Structure formats: structure tokens, C-alpha cells
Amino acid sequence: MSNPSFSRSVSNRITKTLFITQAFFGATQVAAFTVVPILSAQMADSESMAGVPMTVAFLARSLAAYPIGLAMDRWGRRAGLSIGYLSSMLASIISFMAVLGHSFFGFCIGGALSGVARSSAEQARFIAAEIYPPDERALIISRLVFAGTISAIGGALLVPPSGTWISQFGLPPMSGPFAVGIGLGLTALILTQIFIRPDPIILAQNFKSVNETHEDDLASRSIRDVLRIPNVKYGIMAMVIGQFVMTMLMVITPLHMNHNNHGTWVISWVIMAHALGMFGVSGITGRLVGRFGQNAVIKMGVIILMASCIIAPISPQFIPLAFALFLLGLGWNFCFISGSSLLSNALAPHERGRIQGINEMFVSFSAATASLATGIFFDMGGLILPGIIGLGMSIVLGGYSLLYTRTMEKKETPVAAG
Numbered sequence: 001m002s003n004p005s006f007s008r009s010v011s012n013r014i015t016k017t018l019f020i021t022q023a024f025f026g027a028t029q030v031a032a033f034t035v036v037p038i039l040s041a042q043m044a045d046s047e048s049m050a051g052v053p054m055t056v057a058f059l060a061r062s063l064a065a066y067p068i069g070l071a072m073d074r075w076g077r078r079a080g081l082s083i084g085y086l087s088s089m090l091a092s093i094i095s096f097m098a099v100l101g102h103s104f105f106g107f108c109i110g111g112a113l114s115g116v117a118r119s120s121a122e123q124a125r126f127i128a129a130e131i132y133p134p135d136e137r138a139l140i141i142s143r144l145v146f147a148g149t150i151s152a153i154g155g156a157l158l159v160p161p162s163g164t165w166i167s168q169f170g171l172p173p174m175s176g177p178f179a180v181g182i183g184l185g186l187t188a189l190i191l192t193q194i195f196i197r198p199d200p201i202i203l204a205q206n207f208k209s210v211n212e213t214h215e216d217d218l219a220s221r222s223i224r225d226v227l228r229i230p231n232v233k234y235g236i237m238a239m240v241i242g243q244f245v246m247t248m249l250m251v252i253t254p255l256h257m258n259h260n261n262h263g264t265w266v267i268s269w270v271i272m273a274h275a276l277g278m279f280g281v282s283g284i285t286g287r288l289v290g291r292f293g294q295n296a297v298i299k300m301g302v303i304i305l306m307a308s309c310i311i312a313p314i315s316p317q318f319i320p321l322a323f324a325l326f327l328l329g330l331g332w333n334f335c336f337i338s339g340s341s342l343l344s345n346a347l348a349p350h351e352r353g354r355i356q357g358i359n360e361m362f363v364s365f366s367a368a369t370a371s372l373a374t375g376i377f378f379d380m381g382g383l384i385l386p387g388i389i390g391l392g393m394s395i396v397l398g399g400y401s402l403l404y405t406r407t408m409e410k411k412e413t414p415v416a417a418g
Contacts, residue, residue, distance in 0.1 A: 069357020
């Protein structure tokens with residue numbers, strides 16, 4: 001690994017594999033999400049329960065995040081990713097059977113396994129980042145997030161044909177996305193086992209971040225010490241609140257559209273617009289971070305999230321909803337990539353799995369809370385109430401970004417000479 005060109009070649013191969021497997025995994029998530037709220041409400045015979053399977057998924061994602069992060073630190077990144085893709089396969093199998101049996105409980109079990117898979121897959125961007133120099137990590141993270149563009153397009157386009165295909169066997173059309181998910185999960189698992197070699201944790205030792213100068217000091221840093229670092233706190237908060245706002249509106253939109261007589265094809269196009277906002281501009285986001293810094297891009301994300309929360313409840317028509325959901329994804333993208341970059345650069349290789357697992361736990365718990373609450377709020381006041389709450393949380397993040405700016409300006413202000 002001492003040969004730089006060899007290391008770069010290996011890093012590029014691993015990154016390409018991560019990109020492809022993330023695209024496959026994401027496609028299963030997007031395709032399933034299009035039908036999950038509708039199926040949930042039908043199985044439970046209650047619209048207030050529409051967000052429950054997604055909530056279970058987010059809770060499982062939260063609970064599994066730290067153990068998987070710890071496993072990645074101890075057994076390697078490949079092992080952790082493999083656990084995730086295996087869980088994705090099982091989630092698709094169980095969800096498929098639950099739809100056939102009209103079992104809400106079984107659907108929740110499938111959601112739980114899907115959450116475990118997601119907690120593993122969310123580490124992929126950090127795994128790719130750690131095998132490159134610190135000044136390239138924001139761009140590398142943005143490239144991995146861009147894999148979601150393939151997922152958005154492929155996943156949304158999979159919904160109608162998978163339904164048509166599965167109905168030929170006398171099975172429910174909405175079970176189609178889960179049947180396809182089984183094959184995609186298996187493919188991702190096989191590619192990971194073959195091409196994620198050597199393990200990225202080994203390559204990561206070649207690239208030191210600006211925070212890794214004093215190895216002895218880093219070895220003794222406790223989790224509490226790391227979480228007190230301003231960049232770590234701010235990065236986590238940007239991801240947590242961005243995820244909350246995005247989930248609050250995203251989860252309930254398919255049900256909102258179903259109420260307004262939109263079919264699955266139209267709903268899938270709105271979800272595609274949302275996913276394109278989440279992932280499609282990731283390359284631009286990485287360059288914006290490189291030019292203006294993470295803090296400025298997070299502030300841009302806050303403004304965009306606020307705009308989405310205002311626009312979404314205005315009209316149930318396709319174009320306004322597609323535009324609002326695109327903005328929702330874009331605002332999340334700015335907060336997510338900038339926050340991920342702040343966090344990645346603040347951590348040493350030996351502590352990344354654990355701390356990033358804790359971050360994923362916080363993000364997942366935030367998403368679980370939003371997913372559970374949004375069905376209840378929607379039942380109380382339509383899409384307006386989730387929009388108001390999302391707007392309020394965006395304002396909270398904007399306020400913290402101003403506080404962070406002042407804190408960093410004070411640290412950077414030179415003390416005047418006597």
C-alpha cells in the first residue's frame with residue numbers, strides 16, 4: 001500500500017463498487033417507499049398508522065447504527081456492509097410475504113430489517129471518504145450521494161412495471177417492488193464481497209486528517225470528548241434536523257396524493273423529483289462546499305427547506321408538489337453533504353465507525369420521530385400541519401448555524417498585540 005498510484009487505483013475501484021451497490025440498494029428503497037404508506041394504511045385500516053412501518057424502520061436503523069459502526073471498526077468495513085445488504089434481502093422477502101398475507105405486523109418486521117440495512121448502507125459515504133486525502137472528502141461524499149440519482153430514477157421507474165409483471169402471476173401489483181428488491185439486494189451483497197478488497201479500514205491509515213496530528217491524544221479521546229467538538233456537533237445537528245424536516249413531509253406525501261386521486265405512476269414521479277433533489281445535484285454541492293465552506297452551504301440548505309415547507313401544502317396538484325418535494329430533497333442534500341464532510345474530517349480512522357454510527361443513530365431516531373408524528377399530524381390537519389412543524393425545525397437549525405458562525409469567528413479572531 002506504499003505505492004501512491006496503487007493506492008489510488010484501489011481506492012477508485014472500491015469507490016466505484018460502493019457507488020454501484022448504493023445505487024442498487026437505494027433503488028429498492030425508493031421503489032418500496034412509493035407504496036409503503038398506502039399499503040400501511042390499507043393493512044392497518046387506519047391512515048394514522050400510515051407512518052408506523054417507516055417509524056419501525058427508522059427505529060431499527062437507529063438501534064442498529066452503533067453496533068454496525070462498532071462491527072466496522074472491529075471486523076472491517078466489508079463485513080458491516082455485507083450485514084446490511086443481507087438484511088435488505090431479508091427485508092424484501094418478508095415484506096413481500098406480508099403483502100400477500102395482508103399482515104401489518106409482518107410488514108413492520110420487514111420495515112425493521114430494512115432499517116438495519118439502511119444503517120449499514122449510510123456508512124458507505126464515510127467509507128469512500130476515508131480512503132482519500134481530507135481535502136477531497138467532500139467531493140467524494142457528494143459522488144457517493146449522487147448514486148441516489150440512479151436510485152431515484154431506477155426505483156421510481158421500477159414501480160409500475162414491477163407491478164404489471166407480478167400481477168401476471170395473480171399477485172398484488174404493489175408487491176412488485178419487494179420482489180425486485182430481493183434480486184437487487186443479492187447483487188449488492190455479491191459485489192461487496194468480491195470488489196471491496198482490501199478492506200477500506202486498511203487504506204484509511206494512509207490518509208491523515210488535520211485532526212490526526214497527535215496520535216497519542218486521539219487514542220485517548222472518549223466518545224463524549226469527540227461529541228463536544230464544535231464541527232462534530234454542528235455536522236450532526238445539520239444532518240439530524242435536515243433529516244427530520246425531510247422525513248416529516250416526504251413520508252406522508254404519497255398518502256396525501258392518494259387522497260387527491262393521484263395514481264401510483266404520478267406519485268412515483270413526485271418521489272422521483274424528490275429523490276433527484278436529494279441526490280442529483282450532489283456533485284455541485286461538493287464543489288459549493290469546496291468553494292464556500294460547509295457552514296455557508298448548510299445555511300443555503302436551511303433556506304431551501306423553509307421554502308419547501310411553505311410550498312408543499314399550497315396545492316395538491318402534481319407540479320407544485322413535485323417542485324416542493326424537489327426543494328425538500330435539495331435542502332436535505334446541502335445539509336447532509338456539508339454535515340457529513342464536517343464530521344468525516346473531525347475523526348480519526350479508528351473512531352470513525354463508532355462515532356459515525358452514533359451520528360446515524362441520532363439521524364435515524366430523528367427520522368423515526370418525524371415518521372411516526374407525520375401520520376398523526378396529517379390526520380389532524382392535512383399537509384399544512386407537518387409543513388408548519390418542518391418550517392419551525394428549519395428555523396431552529398438556522399439559529400444554530402448563526403451561533404456556530406459566531407463561535408468560530410471568536411476562535412479565529414486574533415488577539416491584539418499588547
